[in-house]
Amino acid sequence: MASFVIGCDGGGTGCRIAIADARGRVLAQATGGPANVTSDFNFAIASVRAALSQAAANMGLCLPDLMGGVAHFGLAGVQSAKDAARVAAEFPFAKITVTEDHVIAVEGALGSADGVLLALGTGTIIAGRRGGRSLRIGGWGLQLSDDASGAWLGRSLLQRVLLAHDGMEPFSPLTEACFARFHHDPRGLVAFAATARPADYAGFAPDVVAAAQAGDAVGGALMQHGADYLARALAVMGFAAPDVLCLSGGVGPHYAPFLPKHVQRAIVAPKGQGVDGAVRLAQGHARALARGLA
DSSP, X not given: OOSOEEEEEEOSSOEEEEEEOTTOOEEEEEEESOOBTTTOHHHHHHHHHHHHHHHHHXXXXXXXXGTTSEEEEEEBTOOSHHHHHHXXXXXXXXXXEEEEHHHHHHHHHHTTSOEEEEEEXXXXXXXXXXXXXXXXXXXXXXXXXXTTSHHHHHHHHHHHHHHHHXXXXXXXXXXXXHHHHTTTOXXXXXXXXXXXXXXXXXXXXXXXXXXXXXTOHHHHHHHHHHHHHHHHHHHHTTXXXXXXXXEETTTGGGGGGGSOHHHHTTBOOOSSOHHHHHHHHHHHHHHHHHTTOO
């Protein structure tokens, strides 16, 4: 067995690294910057490498000392085998497997059990498994997808600010406060949007969540809109009792009160996080490698 197994969970806002021994006992952890390989491949690699180096340093080691280990990286924006191979080439471990982040998210939340995960952070993960079959809806990136995500909430908020400015709807405390951040100049919003990345939009999501909880009409409407999308996705998946549902991410758990009652009753706590799933998958790869099966 490899001396170390390494798990990485990389998303649009940040990445997490965990280094464990062959039994899965975590020895060191570290966090880093955004790691969406579609948004910015080079920055994603730099973020992961910096976090990996920090985790190694926390053990009194250098990055090369980890290269004999077995790793599983789950990164946002990995859309093809070519993307995965390109990432893997940057990290010459004894064995490295690179997948989309939803793979490790489901493993972390559900373990080996069946169920569905709604992981809403900067992006959207709607995924699960049933009877050995993988399930997935959406999560194709903010340009065309990622409804209900933190980035989607932030972008939707800015759209509502401009609607209010144009007299199409009244301002609410939320949209007024957001507009004030841009000095009540719509051109400021346009300039922001011209270069904004998903993580930039997601920076407004906590304001939307807090406003909704305080009874703000726009905040509540945006959260309900996102929850309606999630409910439709669950229906398409055929979600029904006795299926279980996990909510995770910075935004995910806040959707609970906006979901239909029968969905709320199915919510259970996740068994772990994405990085935990990555470590477990890396353990499996290490066992296969030791048996000569990989």
